[in-house]
Amino acid sequence: DIDLVCLTEVNKDWRSVRQENTIWNGTMGWRRERRVQVSQNTTQITEKESVVGGTAMVGFDNTVFRITNQGCDTRKLGRWSHMSLTGKNDVITTFITCYCPVKGTSPGSVYAQHLLYMSNNISQYPDNIVCPRQLFGHDLRIFIEDKLNKQHQIVVSGDFNSCYEDLSNWMLELGLQDLIHEKHGQGPITYERSREDPIDCIFGSPSLKISKGGYLSFGRLQSDHRGIWIDIPHYSIYGFNPPPVLHPNARKLKKRDPRIVKKYLDLLHTVFLSMICTTEWTRYTQAQWDL
Numbered sequence: 001d002i003d004l005v006c007l008t009e010v011n012k013d014w015r016s017v018r019q020e021n022t023i024w025n026g027t028m029g030w031r032r033e034r035r036v037q038v039s040q041n042t043t044q045i046t047e048k049e050s051v052v053g054g055t056a057m058v059g060f061d062n063t064v065f066r067i068t069n070q071g072c073d074t075r076k077l078g079r080w081s082h083m084s085l086t087g088k089n090d091v092i093t094t095f096i097t098c099y100c101p102v103k104g105t106s107p108g109s110v111y112a113q114h115l116l117y118m119s120n121n122i123s124q125y126p127d128n129i130v131c132p133r134q135l136f137g138h139d140l141r142i143f144i145e146d147k148l149n150k151q152h153q154i155v156v157s158g159d160f161n162s163c164y165e166d167l168s169n170w171m172l173e174l175g176l177q178d179l180i181h182e183k184h185g186q187g188p189i190t191y192e193r194s195r196e197d198p199i200d201c202i203f204g205s206p207s208l209k210i211s212k213g214g215y216l217s218f219g220r221l222q223s224d225h226r227g228i229w230i231d232i233p234h235y236s237i238y239g240f241n242p243p244p245v246l247h248p249n250a251r252k253l254k255k256r257d258p259r260i261v262k263k264y265l266d267l268l269h270t271v272f273l274s275m276i277c278t279t280e281w282t283r284y285t286q287a288q289w290d291l
Contacts, residue, residue, distance in 0.1 A: 003063040004083070006055070006097035008159040008200075013040055013051040023056055031060040039072030039081045041110075043117050053110035054078040055097045055158070066238060068092070073143070075124075077114055079136055082143075084152065087238030093208075094147045098158030100136045137170065144174050153237075155179075157202040159225065164197035176203040179230055180213040187215060190226040200228055208236050 019025055024036050040054040055078065059067055069084040080098040087093070101110035114132030118125070129135050144154055154176060160167050168178060179202050180187055190200035216227035254260050
């Protein structure tokens with residue numbers, strides 16, 4: 001059973017999509033319970049349904065009742081969605097689904113959208129940031145570090161459009177590791193036009209160990225990307241109540257059994273005699289040295 005679906009590059013402006021065609025209406029019959037979170041670029045006014053970029057997350061069944069916080073990136077650029085699940089003993093795990101824009105100058109591209117935002121909001125980010133990809137990394141790092149400081153476990157997945165080695169090193173600085181790589185080693189390419197490395201990955205806290213994980217074949221989804229999936233044991237996400245520690249009762253002397261009483265007294269007498277003999281021998285030895 002699938003508990004959480006994470007989608008990147010959804011390419012929809014949900015404000016302009018007819019209700020019957022929205023992700024909320026489309027997933028209504030999938031399971032009895034479901035919760036949806038989307039992100040899209042809302043910094044620009046548009047009347048078109050199709051706007052490149054954006055992410056979405058859909059939680060199902062018991063996962064829905066564990067969600068205590070959800071949202072999207074604060075700049076409203078459609079770069080990531082997030083959901084936080086709370087388990088027993090205050091174990092909180094935050095799932096993040098990202099889309100990092102690929103560098104390009106095509107009008108209407110995600111990169112161009114974010115460049116326009118940056119030109120209109122120069123005072124809203126550090127002076128050394130000149131690229132939407134830099135802004136993505138800067139903001140995502142702040143968001144993840146805030147969750148880590150609150151003792152959250154982290155699972156961050158997405159289409160990062162980055163060199164795998166650089167991306168892995170960047171995630172390691174935050175204490176996150178490629179969960180599938182840790183289980184199975186280096187994965188295949190996840191985009192049909194990639195050369196060698198995957199650009200779609202799932203990173204997580206070291207406390208999270210997957211039991212299964214892998215990659216779908218190209219063509220299984222209506223996309224030029226592979227689907228990637230992991231299976232994390234529920235107790236790692238939702239926590240658990242450890243069983244009480246049972247202390248064995250101390251064995252007591254059965255005073256009503258004369259055989260046991262006699263055996264105990266004989267043993268006690270022997271111990272006392274050995275202690276007396278040892279004491280006397282110590283005194284004798286000391287006296288010899290004194291002479």
